[in-house]
Amino acid sequence: MNHEMMLKIQALVDGELSSPEEEALRREMDKRSECGAYYRRLLKEVERMGEISELEHAMPFQASFLAQRVMQRIHSLEDPASVGRQGESFMTRLHFLWRTVLPVSLGCLIALWWFQPANDSKLVTDTISSESIKSGTSAMGYYESKDSSMPPRGVISFRSESERVSVMWISND
């Protein structure tokens, strides 16, 4: 079997021959047994090739990076909005800080100031006590005499919770 015959049989297996050429080749293969044996061997190899899945070839690093850059460029041409996202500048970040972070921070500060407990502890009502008689002060209020020559007078304060009346009694003693 010469080289030309082998090429024709390979073309037959690949389906590259026309119908008349295929018929002529089959007539010649019937005459020569070695051509038939070669044809059947090629068919078996094709079947084995069909059973094996195609292997994934890992791209070299440079090639995958290049592929990524190429795809990015393609996407940027298709979607111009994505260009700004990827190429975020200092002004864009500053704009984001101004519009989002600053209002949130100020809101938190104002909320902390607004909801802080009132500093009215010194004005909480209290019952009468001996100290309040002596000192003239009470948890409800206090008195002060601007006339230092006068002896301090006692102020007794008490409260009726049931009647909701707060009383400051000025004692003349």
Add this chain to the structure above:
Amino acid sequence: MMKERCLEYFRKWLHAVMLLMCLSAMKPVMGADAPVTLSVSLVCGTDKSSPSFQYAGPVHQELQNKFTKIFKWEHYFLLTKKELNLPLVTGKKIRMSKDCELIFQVLEEGKVLQVQLLEPEESVRTLKHPLEPIWKEGELFVIAGDNKESAGDAWFLVIASSEPESKDSKESKDDPPDKESASATP
């Protein structure tokens, strides 16, 4: 696109919340000029059913009931009653009787009521009380003492929130001038 819209809506909502909080924070300042209206009554407590001094009339029944439960005297008579429009910034002086002059002032951004009693001996007593229980919750703030003019009796300064449409306002129309009222010397 949706993400950008959501971000934009979120920013607008945040700005609206910020604005509301700023306006709420300004509430104490914005309300600073609103005057506080109080009624100040000078009352005399005694055990005598027919006192010798001149008085406008018995106190309101509600006040009578309260004082009866708190103090020992049986009868309480209204000597003078005044309505007081008190601005939050400046003080105001009123005279309840010939011996009783008061200066009212609201301090600490409307939280504290300061009452200064100007006594005949040129001394000043300064008393302070939280304003909110009086102004918003209808409580009474009473400054009291023994009546020097009449032994066994007592004087009371009743400070309360003013109710223009209540019976108290009708009583105030019958208040005598200061010179005619009995002296209840604090």
